[in-house]
Amino acid sequence: xxxxxxxxxxxxxxxxxxxxxxxxxxxxxxxILSTVQKVFAQLGLPREKFVVVSGIGCSSRFPYYMNTYGFxxxxxxxxxxxxxxxxxxxxxxxxxxxxDGDALSIGGNHLIxxxxxxxxxxxxxxxxxxxxxxxGQLSPTSPRGMKTKSSPYGSVxxxxxxxxxxxxxxxxxxARTVDVFQSHMAETLxxxxxxxxxxxxxxxxxxxxxxxxxxxxxxxxxxxxxxxVYLEPGKPLRFGKAQEKxxxxxxxxxxxxxxxxxxxxxxxxxxxxxxxxxxxxxxxxRDPLPVGVFYQVEQPTYEEWMYRQMExxxxxxxxxxxxxxxxxxxxxxxE
Amino acid sequence: MEKEAPLxxxxxxxxxxxxxxxxxxGMQLTGNQFSLASVLAHRDIxxxxxxxxxxxxxxxxxGGVSAxxxxxxxxxxxxxxxxxxxxxxxxxxxxxxxxxxxxxxxxIIVNTDAFTPAxxxxxxxxxxxLEDGSLRDYQVIPVPITRLNREAVKDVEGxxxxxIDRSKNFFALGLVYWLxxxxxxxxxxxxxxxxxxxxPAVAEANKRALMAGYNYGITAELFQHRYRIPSVDFPPGxxxxxxxxxxxxxxxxxAAQKAGKMLFYGAYPITPASDILHxxxxxxHYDVLTFxxxxxxxxxxxxxxxxxxxxxxxxxxxxxxxxxxxEALNLAVMAELPLVVIDVQRGGPSTGLPTKVEQADLLMALxxxxxxxxxxxxxxxxxxxxxxxxxxxxxxxxxxxxPVVLLSDGFLANSSEPWRIPDPEDIPPIPxxxxxxxxxxxxxLPYKRDPETLARPWAIPGTPxxxxxxxxxxxxxxxxxxxxxxxxxxxxxxERAEKIERLAGxxxxxxxxxxxxxxxxxxxxxxxxxxxxxAVRQAQDQGLSVxxxxxxYLNPMPRNVGQVLKRYKHVLVPELNMGQLAWLLQAxxxxxxxxxxxxxxRPFKTVEILKxxxxxxxxx
Ligand code: SF4
Numbered sequence: 044x045x046x047x048x049x050x051x052x053x054x055x056x057x058x059x060x061x062x063x064x065x066x067x068x069x070x071x072x073x074x075i076l077s078t079v080q081k082v083f084a085q086l087g088l089p090r091e092k093f094v095v096v097s098g099i100g101c102s103s104r105f106p107y108y109m110n111t112y113g114f115x116x117x118x119x120x121x122x123x124x125x126x127x128x129x130x131x132x133x134x135x136x137x138x139x140x141x142x143d144g145d146a147l148s149i150g151g152n153h154l155i156x157x158x159x160x161x162x163x164x165x166x167x168x169x170x171x172x173x174x175x176x177x178x179g180q181l182s183p184t185s186p187r188g189m190k191t192k193s194s195p196y197g198s199v200x201x202x203x204x205x206x207x208x209x210x211x212x213x214x215x216x217x218a219r220t221v222d223v224f225q226s227h228m229a230e231t232l233x234x235x236x237x238x239x240x241x242x243x244x245x246x247x248x249x250x251x252x253x254x255x256x257x258x259x260x261x262x263x264x265x266x267x268x269x270x271x272v273y274l275e276p277g278k279p280l281r282f283g284k285a286q287e288k289x290x291x292x293x294x295x296x297x298x299x300x301x302x303x304x305x306x307x308x309x310x311x312x313x314x315x316x317x318x319x320x321x322x323x324x325x326x327x328x329r330d331p332l333p334v335g336v337f338y339q340v341e342q343p344t345y346e347e348w349m350y351r352q353m354e355x356x357x358x359x360x361x362x363x364x365x366x367x368x369x370x371x372x373x374x375x376x377x378e
Numbered sequence: 379m380e381k382e383a384p385l386x387x388x389x390x391x392x393x394x395x396x397x398x399x400x401x402x403x404g405m406q407l408t409g410n411q412f413s414l415a416s417v418l419a420h421r422d423i424x425x426x427x428x429x430x431x432x433x434x435x436x437x438x439x440x441g442g443v444s445a446x447x448x449x450x451x452x453x454x455x456x457x458x459x460x461x462x463x464x465x466x467x468x469x470x471x472x473x474x475x476x477x478x479x480x481x482x483x484x485x486i487i488v489n490t491d492a493f494t495p496a497x498x499x500x501x502x503x504x505x506x507x508l509e510d511g512s513l514r515d516y517q518v519i520p521v522p523i524t525r526l527n528r529e530a531v532k533d534v535e536g537x538x539x540x541x542i543d544r545s546k547n548f549f550a551l552g553l554v555y556w557l558x559x560x561x562x563x564x565x566x567x568x569x570x571x572x573x574x575x576x577x578p579a580v581a582e583a584n585k586r587a588l589m590a591g592y593n594y595g596i597t598a599e600l601f602q603h604r605y606r607i608p609s610v611d612f613p614p615g616x617x618x619x620x621x622x623x624x625x626x627x628x629x630x631x632x633a634a635q636k637a638g639k640m641l642f643y644g645a646y647p648i649t650p651a652s653d654i655l656h657x658x659x660x661x662x663h664y665d666v667l668t669f670x671x672x673x674x675x676x677x678x679x680x681x682x683x684x685x686x687x688x689x690x691x692x693x694x695x696x697x698x699x700x701x702x703x704x705e706a707l708n709l710a711v712m713a714e715l716p717l718v719v720i721d722v723q724r725g726g727p728s729t730g731l732p733t734k735v736e737q738a739d740l741l742m743a744l745x746x747x748x749x750x751x752x753x754x755x756x757x758x759x760x761x762x763x764x765x766x767x768x769x770x771x772x773x774x775x776x777x778x779x780x781p782v783v784l785l786s787d788g789f790l791a792n793s794s795e796p797w798r799i800p801d802p803e804d805i806p807p808i809p810x811x812x813x814x815x816x817x818x819x820x821x822x823l824p825y826k827r828d829p830e831t832l833a834r835p836w837a838i839p840g841t842p843x844x845x846x847x848x849x850x851x852x853x854x855x856x857x858x859x860x861x862x863x864x865x866x867x868x869x870x871x872x873e874r875a876e877k878i879e880r881l882a883g884x885x886x887x888x889x890x891x892x893x894x895x896x897x898x899x900x901x902x903x904x905x906x907x908x909x910x911x912x913a914v915r916q917a918q919d920q921g922l923s924v925x926x927x928x929x930x931y932l933n934p935m936p937r938n939v940g941q942v943l944k945r946y947k948h949v950l951v952p953e954l955n956m957g958q959l960a961w962l963l964q965a966x967x968x969x970x971x972x973x974x975x976x977x978x979x980r981p982f983k984t985v986e987i988l989k990x991x992x993x994x995x996x997x998x
Pocket of ligand 1: 065072175249
């Protein structure tokens, strides 16, 4: 992939389109939009190289607000559309914006297969654990017991875990961030961009209208320290207001300990994003909730394989010639 | 050197031959070789393979019969033939399956060695048809093929036992070559090419089997006569045999190259369309990127993405896949992106008859999407025509920035005919324009239409300054901004329809075969071309006032269709469905039409159409 370095320095404003943003006031999507615009401006890639692809749902209005190439497609299919775009032109930086219903319910199959192929596309999943655009039905990430318009007595479904799902599907980059963690989100998005291959970022997002407060234990300033652990490669897993807590491995499970009381710093698990086993265990945790890059491994991308194969075959057989194609097999001449 | 046939050899204008046996008997190979030898001897042919639906049906059963029918002629051959004049039956099951198709007096070559009590039982025979007199209306030529063949190959050195009986189809083929006065040389050469290096013993066995069969014909004096078929005066050129699926694959590649584009082909395995994928997958060096998607939906969605990014994108599927593709196809209608969707139709509804032909997806192609969703529909009429129509489909797609549905079917896909190979230089380029500058002063308007074609500009990602957003929501004209304004919706709906209608101005008028006006016009579309044309020709030979119009463009229809329909007293529409084109013609042109419908998973027989014609014209 060759990236042209943009001579003109871009700012966040260059990435804002002229369309009025129409999410509900207070929706977590605003913060994500703002961060994405800011991050795009810093990546050193000209505007025309970005393509933002979405499916259906509140989050999927996203491309209209980005002054890049954009495609608001159909429910759940954005990863497939994005794969086609990337294959047709590997030079483009292709981003999928999707939601929990879009990516994990109707589009589950496409997410799985995009992850396994490892096309270099970035998938941002805004997880608000509800269907917003259709006005409040339970989603595949709604917790059991949650009361919604379609589950008035409480959901009887078991939710899907987006981190586990994408890890299991073979994603080469799996991360989580939160709508209100602006700088963390920016770092995570940039890491996703720098990753060569399929990158999946779950962004916990607050839907003020239909599922307000879903993530409050993790987002409220006074509580978040005790319930969120930041994943940093090579660093021990510590959290708490004074970093007084940590995570240790005990009997094959992760457990919270108080430093100095239950364990020492050396006992803590050190984050290693190259370990799929650790990534799965971290994916299991709800309290504290890990944010950051769970897993990252470098593998050849889908489009690399594809184009390399095209080049290899060209080298072996020569550039395809229509005449030879037509005349392959048994022919006969009539004088 | 070789003995003349015992009786004088009459000249046959056409003969229909059917090779039938167990799916392990190599009947497709045999049929293909016979086709090759025939065309190399300058006979015209049309072929139809029939595979069992199950991959490995139990050997010897009716479900396991594999057959290959071919019509060979000394004049224009348009169909694989109504009824076999010659049947080669390798076992009881294949005899039983084929017999209902045979006219009285047909020649049946049977492998008597396969008529064992066990095989007879598997085929459901309680008595041996070779002995019980039930075949007295046919000329049965009993040949102990298995034993004669074992004898022929017994001295081949190093031949694995399991290959001994596998060569018996070549014995049968050799015998038929003699019967048809065809040279075995092309098959000998083919055997060398195919097996010579890999397995010389097998090559030797197959060659000996072939020649033993041929010589058996000379010496055994089994036949009353040989079939002498005159050769056809083909226009000069280089020829090959081509199936509909091969033709579509080559047409797609050609279209992309003629536009200087990569071909993106998305597919999910489905019968009978998968062969298109198989033909395209090895063509990486032609800038062909085949994408085997996780499902039908993704194949279509990825093609939409590839088209947005500027590739020539196509997908191929069959009815059940077409349903799943409707959603993303409709997005391409709304986003106004050019791409080609091939539907190789098969019997439905639902899973239906996966390996059998039907033409029942026409109305789905036209109307099977939510909202007002006009697109172009074309349908090749012969395997060779599929090549031209694949190119034409892309030409129209790009011209009007629209998806085009190309309707093939299970018969067209697998049947073959001789194809005069074109010079690629003679195929005109497909002009594609990707704008690089803004079309409205300082702004780029992604839905500002070309005044002539009403196509919107195909600006592709990566172009500086033309950043824009498209999607499935309704738009404001020109800007493409999301709009639910009632007037905007009405205007956009009209424009999307109008740009398709305007293509009628550039597609050719429908040709009429026969009198300009008269008693009856037979109207068809798709793979029924051969059967209809042949029937109309025979009716004309009887002096009936009948003409044939075959529609290769179904939306928009050629501009003269309405006029042509009105010049005949009656209109007959034969279709392999319950009357979908008939319905369309009635709705569009308000003309009464008679329908002739067949939904048996099989193509029309010429005689079926001829009968309908005769009934309509002179009440016979
Ligand atoms: S419904 Fe919820 S998710 Fe949708 S825009 Fe409103 S607040 Fe945001």
